[in-house]
Amino acid sequence: MIVSASTSQSLASALAAETGEPLAATAVERFPDGEFQVSVPDFDAQRAVVVCATTTADAHLEALQLQDAVREAGAEEVVTVIPYLGYARQDKAFEPGQPVSVRAIARALSTGTDRVVTVTPHEESVREFFDVPCTTVDAAGVLADPLPDLHDPVFVAPDAGATDLAATVQDAYGEGAVDHFEKTRHSSTEVELEPHESAIADRDVVLVDDIIATGSTMAGAVAHLQEGGVGRVFVTCVHPVLAGTARLRLARAGVEAVYGTDTVERAETTVSVAPALADALDG
Template sequence: MIVPGSSSQLLAAALAEETGRPLATPTYDRFPDGEGLAAVPDFDGESATVVATTDSDATWVELLQLQDAVREAGATDVTTVIPYMGYARQDRSFGDGEPVSARAMARAVSTATDRVVLVNPHERAVTEFYDVPVTVADAAAVLADPLPADLADPLFLAPDAGAIDIAETVHDAYGAGDTDYFEKHRDRDTGDVEVSPSDASVGDRDVVVVDDIVATGSTMSEAVGVLTDRDAARVFAACVHPMLAANAVTKLRGAGVDRIVGSDTIERGCSVVSVAPALADALKSA
């Protein structure tokens, strides 16, 4: 059975349809003292696939409860799908006495599951923190699907050299254009930092800025501002994980983004494509 967390109900339903597995209907309650309770009263089976994005502390707790609940209900085989892994960017200690938060979360999840499936984690090294086998699903290609078919001489841009792979994946799926990444240049006299594409010109071209996650939107909106200043035609922002915290959408639209495209790893208004097919493939090999 597919067992959805409260923040992944649409994705879990899509995955159930993709795989032909039944969809459980958990209950999500909260007590007067603020404690939550996630339960699976209709669970019936020996195998459970818990699908729960962890975009808040509450959803982490809910995930642990769902894992325990399916075990209590009789599941002998549990797979945990984490479409978006919160805390993945805290993959190291940043000072004396500070935790490696990604490791702490991974270890907690590992205690009640047989395997884990992640979707485009911010740092692939976080897979090493789990004490059970981990499969990584690369869903970036789906971001090409909602892009206009008539992009003018498109350029797919990564925010830095380390993210060029995801831009290349979207470019390959789209089937036209070029790829490049942004570089930062610091003025020796003023100390000001300028962000610009490393190689390609952008004038009169449609540009797709691609990243794994957009959180506050500050980095991407800065990049988009450079593109509009250099006479790019249309600018699209595409990301696997559309966190879009606080005023991120306003920042991006104010910088000149024509459209924001995201997947349903985090369910937002711009989540116009599903990673369910990529997850279905990953589950086959998990």
């Protein structure tokens, strides 16, 4: 049975349709002191697939409560699908005295589940922080699906580390070049960004990344593309977090459209990772 948290209702519904498993009803009660309780009053299955994008602190707690609720209701196996793993970029202590936040999150989530499935984590190594088996699903390929017909496209990663993502999208699209931005720092405040190899004049460019949070990096990249006489600019990402005014920032920079998956449910969600998750659940 598919059990959805409030953050992943569309994805959980798509996953239920993809797998043929029933979709559980959930209920949330808020208390005057600010606490809340999420329950599964009609749960009746041997396996529970809890689907929860941990986009907020409340979402982390909701995942833990759902794990416990299905165990209490008699689930013999619990699989926790975390389409977007919050705190994944805090995968090391950057300063003395700091926590490895994603490790703490992973350990907590491991206590109530038999297995974890997550989608395109910022670093593949986060799997090692879970105390139960963790499967990662690469969803970058589906980002090619919503793209329009492109003119002599270049798929550009924001840095060399994300080049494989751009290559995956390019391969799924079927044509075009792959490149990444190189940063040249001229001063403490002046940084020049330009594609490493490809000429971009009059060509359509697709900027590819795993997560777009504030959009500031992407907006800066687009500004440099515009100076180079680029054709149309599109942005695509697995996790469209788009915090605050990120979408406005990208629009003002000249981005024609932003495409994301349903790992984080936003207006920019145009493609689902449900088929890939269904395959992982069967595996």
